[in-house]
Amino acid sequence: MLTIAGCHQRVCNGLTRRELLQAAGMGLFGVSLPKVLAAEDVATPFENGRAKSVLFILLFGGPSQLETFDMKPEAPDLIRGPFKPIASRTPGLRICEHLPQCAKISDKYAVIRSMTHPYNDHGAVHYIQTGHPHPSRFGSNPDEAPVGPNEWPAMGSVVEYLSQRYDRGTRPLPDYIYLPNRLGALQGGDRPGQYAGWLGRAYNALATDIRKRGEDDNPYFRDCTDEELDFHIKGIVLGDEMQLDHFNRRRTLLEQFDTQRRLLEAGDAVHTFDSIRQRAVKLVTSGKMRTALDIRREPGKVRDRYGRHLFGQSVLMGRRLIEAGSRFVTVTWDVPSGYGWDSHRDSHDLKNHLLPGFDQTFSALIGDLEDRGLLDETLVVAIGEMGRTPKANSQWGRGHWTHCFPAVLAGAGIRGGMLYGSSDENAAYPAEDPTRPEDLAATIFQALGLDPQTPFTQREGRPVPLVEKGRPLTQLFI
Numbered sequence: 001m002l003t004i005a006g007c008h009q010r011v012c013n014g015l016t017r018r019e020l021l022q023a024a025g026m027g028l029f030g031v032s033l034p035k036v037l038a039a040e041d042v043a044t045p046f047e048n049g050r051a052k053s054v055l056f057i058l059l060f061g062g063p064s065q066l067e068t069f070d071m072k073p074e075a076p077d078l079i080r081g082p083f084k085p086i087a088s089r090t091p092g093l094r095i096c097e098h099l100p101q102c103a104k105i106s107d108k109y110a111v112i113r114s115m116t117h118p119y120n121d122h123g124a125v126h127y128i129q130t131g132h133p134h135p136s137r138f139g140s141n142p143d144e145a146p147v148g149p150n151e152w153p154a155m156g157s158v159v160e161y162l163s164q165r166y167d168r169g170t171r172p173l174p175d176y177i178y179l180p181n182r183l184g185a186l187q188g189g190d191r192p193g194q195y196a197g198w199l200g201r202a203y204n205a206l207a208t209d210i211r212k213r214g215e216d217d218n219p220y221f222r223d224c225t226d227e228e229l230d231f232h233i234k235g236i237v238l239g240d241e242m243q244l245d246h247f248n249r250r251r252t253l254l255e256q257f258d259t260q261r262r263l264l265e266a267g268d269a270v271h272t273f274d275s276i277r278q279r280a281v282k283l284v285t286s287g288k289m290r291t292a293l294d295i296r297r298e299p300g301k302v303r304d305r306y307g308r309h310l311f312g313q314s315v316l317m318g319r320r321l322i323e324a325g326s327r328f329v330t331v332t333w334d335v336p337s338g339y340g341w342d343s344h345r346d347s348h349d350l351k352n353h354l355l356p357g358f359d360q361t362f363s364a365l366i367g368d369l370e371d372r373g374l375l376d377e378t379l380v381v382a383i384g385e386m387g388r389t390p391k392a393n394s395q396w397g398r399g400h401w402t403h404c405f406p407a408v409l410a411g412a413g414i415r416g417g418m419l420y421g422s423s424d425e426n427a428a429y430p431a432e433d434p435t436r437p438e439d440l441a442a443t444i445f446q447a448l449g450l451d452p453q454t455p456f457t458q459r460e461g462r463p464v465p466l467v468e469k470g471r472p473l474t475q476l477f478i
Contacts, residue, residue, distance in 0.1 A: 044166060045162045045166060045448075045449060045450055046162070046163075046166075046327070046448060046449045046450070047449055048449045049412075049446075049447055049448040049449025049450070050377075050379070050412045050413040050447050050449075050477065051377060051378060051379035051411070051412035051413075051447040051448050051449075052327070052377040052378065053322045053326065053327045053328065053329070053377065053378050053379070054155075054156075054159075054327070054328045054329070054378070054379045054380075054381065054444060054447070054448065055315075055318050055319070055322055055329050055331065055365070055378060055379070055380045055381070056129075056155070056156070056328065056329070056330045056331070056381050056444075057315065057330075057331050057332075057333075057362070057380070057381065057382040057383070058125070058128070058129070058183070058330060058331070058332045058333070058383065058384070058385075059333045059341050059358070059382065059383065059384040060122075060125060060183060060191075060332055060333060060334050060335060060340075060341060060342075060384065060385065061122070061335050061339070061340050061341030061342030061343070061384065061385075062122075062341055062342060062384040062385060062386035062387055062388060062400060062401070062402075062405065063341050063354070063358075063384045063387070063388075063405075063406075064081070064343060064350070064387060064388035064398055065113070065387040065388065065404060065405050065406050065423070065427045066079070066080065066081045066388065066390065066398075066427050067081050067083055067096055067098075067347070067350055067355070067388075068095070068096055068099065068355070068406060069093065069094075069095060069096075069099075069111045069113065069406040069408065070094070070111075070113045070404075070406055070423055070427045071083070071085045071094040071095070071096060072094075072425065072426060072427050073085055073094065074425075075390075075425060075426055075427075078391050078392050079390050079391055079392070079426050079427075081347070081392065082347050082396070083096050083097050083098060083347070083350075083351070084096075084097045085097065086099075086100065086103050087103065088102075088103040088104075088106040089103070089104070089105070089106045089107040089417060090106040090107065090111070090417040090418070090419065091417075092419055093106055093111060093419060096355060098350070098351060098355035098356060098359065099355055099358070099359045100359065101359045101360060101362075101363035101364075102358075102359050102362060102363055104363070105363050105366055105367070106416075106417060107416045107417040108366050108370070108375075108410055108416045108417075109366065109380075109408050109409060109410035109414065109416060109417075110408070110409050110410070110414050110415055110416065110417075110418040110419070110420060110476050111406055111407075111408055111418070111419050111420070112406060112407040112408075112409070112420045112421055112435050112440075112473075112476075113404075113406050113419060113420070113421050113422055113423055113430075114404065114420070114421025114422060114423060114430035114431075114432065114433050114434050114435050115383070115387075115404070115405045115406060115407050115421075115435050115436075115437070115440070116402065116403055116404055116405075116429070116430050116434045116435065116436060117133075117402050117436055117437055118402065118403075119133060119402060120386070120400050120401070120402045120403075121400060122191070122342075122385060122386075122400075123192065124385040124386055124402060124437075125183065125191055125192065125193050125385040126151065126152070126191075126192040126193030127193070127385070127437045128193065128383060128384075128385045128437050128440075129154045129155060129156075129193035129194055129330070130151070130152040130153065130154055130155060130193050130197075130441070131152075131155065131437055131438045131440070131441025131442065131466075131467045131468075131470055132152040132438070132467075132468065134151065134152075134192055134193070135150050135151065135152070136150070146192065147190045147191070147192045147195065148197075149197060149198055149459075150197065150198060151192055151193065151195060151197030151198070152193075152197050152198075153195070153196045153197045153198065153199040153203065154176070154193055154194055154195060154196065154197075154205070154330075155328065155441055155444060155445070156175075156176035156177075156178075156205055156328035156329075156330055157176055157195065157196035157197070157199055157203040157204065157205070158199070158203075158445075158450075158466065159175050159176055159327050159328040159448065160174065160175045160176035160196070160203045160204075160205070160328070161196070161199055161203045162450070163175035163327060164202070164203070171325065171327075172288050172289075172324065172325040173288065173289055173292065173321060173324055173325045173326040174205075174206045174326060175326055175327040175328055176203070176204075176205040176206070176326075176327075176328045176329075176330075177205055177206050177207070177208075177318075177321055177326050177328075177329045177330070178194060178205035178206070178207035178208070178329075178330050178332070179207070179208055179231070179314045179317055179318055179321075179329065179330065179331045179332070180208055180210040180231070180310055180313075180314040180317075180331070180332070181207060181208060181209050181210055181211070181332075181334070182194065182207050182209075183332050183334060184334070185209070185211075185334075186211070186212055186334050186335075186336035186337075187334070187335065187336065187337075194330070198458055198459045205330065206233050207233070208230075208231045208232065208233060208293075208317075210228060210229065210230065210231070210310065210314075212336050212337075213228075215337070216337050217336065217337065218336050218337050218338065218340075218353075219309065219310040219336065220309055220310045220311050220333060220334075220336065220340070220353070220357065221309065221349075221353040221357075222309060223308035223309060224308060224309060224310050224313060226295075226296055229295055229310075229313050231293045231294075231295055231317050232290075232293055233289075233293070288324060288325075289324075291324075292320050292321050292323075292324040293317070293320075293321075295313060295316065295317055295320070298316060298320070302316070302368070303316060305360075305364045305367075305368070306360070306361050306364045306365070306368075307357060307360045307361050307364070309357055311331075311333050311357050311358070311361055312357065312360060312361040312364070314331045314332075315331050315361050315362075315364075315365050316364075316365075316368075317331075318331045319365060319368060319369065319374075322374070322378055323372065323374060327448070333357075333358075339397075340354065341354060341384060342400075343388065343397050343398060344393070344395070344397040344398070344399060345393075345395035345396070345397035346395055346396050346397060347396060347397075358382075362382060362408075365380065366380065366410055366411075369411060374411075375410070375411045375412075376411065376412065376413070377411075377412060378411045378412060379409065379410075379411050379412035379414070379444065379447045379448075380408075380409065380410040380411045381407065381408070381409050381440070381444065382407065382408040382409075383405075383406075383407040383408070383440070384405065385402075386400055386401060386402040386405055387401045387402065387403075387404060387405025387406070387427075388400070388401050388405075389401045390426040390427055390428045391426075401428075403428060403429050403430075404423045404424075404427055404428055404429050404430055407435075407440060409443075409476060412447050412477075413447075413477045413478050414476055414477060414478075415476060415477065415478055418476065420433060420435070420473065420475065420476060421433035421434065421435055435473065436470070438467050438468060438469055438470030439470050439471050439472070439473060440470075440473075441466075441467045441470055442466075442467045442470030442471055442472045442473075443472045443473045443476065445466055445467060445472075446472040446474075447477075450466065451466070452465065452466050452467040452470055452472060453465045453466070453467070454466050
């Protein structure tokens with residue numbers, strides 16, 4: 001069970017909502033906790049949020065803080081890196097010379113320079129996407145944290161759960177969508193943190209499935225053709241491939257079997273299957289979904305503005321889906337071959353592909369959202385699961401470093417031109433306002449109108465808050 005309030009509420013006797021829940025849990029006021037939670041169940045989520053939607057940009061592998069938004073030009077040679085800082089519109093922001101468009105619009109976004117956590121491996125991508133460390137963090141190989149039903153649900157899955165529960169099928173699109181494919185798919189694997197975990201498969205993201213041309217191909221580093229950019233959910237039938245009456249006959253036959261099945265079994269697995277099938281039926285017949293997923297409807301100039309590479313076109317698709325009504329869209333810059341953002345060796349890819357690609361697309365997104373009147377209601381978050389070691393290695397790359405790295409936020413009332421937190425002289429550790437992934441998750445939930453401390457029940461019946469110990473960064477908002 002999950003109950004949500006859009007903001008920190010007080011009841012008429014002056015107690016906070018949380019205090020009332022705590023008191024009820026101890027049996028005070030002659031009421032039990034289940035009764036209080038049942039009464040709270042009428043609260044409607046999303047009503048009081050600054051953001052109507054979230055576009056979550058995940059730069060998998062770990063962008064270097066020293067080559068992006070936290071440069072240290074006074075540091076020794078092996079720390080400060082090969083690139084120079086340039087001026088921006090934000091006092092005190094030392095931004096990389098290969099992010100010139102981001103420098104020009106820095107008054108539109110805030111930079112957190114003090115993200116930190118202790119899990120120095122790629123398994124931390126679960127922590128970033130859920131606000132909780134992976135339950136198997138202390139296994140033999142945490143870098144390959146297992147994907148499965150014991151994971152914490154992704155933030156997007158929580159949003160999808162609430163949308164399905166409270167909106168009763170009235171939403172025009174799924175409320176958790178993953179682009180351009182499942183994280184890890186281009187490497188032939190899978191990554192934790194992107195799924196619904198113990199919430200159940202019915203609340204997984206609907207993911208598109210764009211592939212690369214060959215083993216060594218990197219579609220993030222080159223222009224993609226329209227034939228490649230087939231942003232269609234698997235199983236959605238387009239055009240005249242299936243006539244509606246034929247589809248309805250198939251559905252009716254399936255429902256006949258389901259009627260008999262429901263007489264025999266009524267467990268949770270059956271309900272999950274029903275939910276998944278009902279959502280699939282809705283998607284197959286949704287003209288709005290098919291239209292939103294057709295990127296060819298975008299003017300050529302807009303597509304050029306974002307960049308014709310896979311990252312640019314995926315972020316543009318994310319904007320299309322949010323504009324069409326989805327609440328939480330994740331766009332990943334994965335590592336299909338080589339190292340990518342996981343830059344263990346030379347700065348060639350950073351200079352020629354990674355930084356210019358992000359610079360072009362992120363600046364285009366912020367300008368496009370503003371032009372369309374969507375920036376005030378869309379929270380944009382760009383982050384990796386880690387940063388890079390302050391000291392470069394012999395190949396002029398940097399290793400994993402989770403003790404200090406940046407995040408960039410814009411829209412939905414975020415204070416543009418703001419710097420939150422700071423790092424030490426080598427960008428190695430936070431010097432002020434250390435910020436954990438649970439703090440970021442709490443900030444995202446609260447922006448959507450969800451109280452981060454609201455309790456909900458795990459599969460084994462243990463009540464837990466949406467985010468444990470996370471504090472919303474209210475200072476970031478106007």
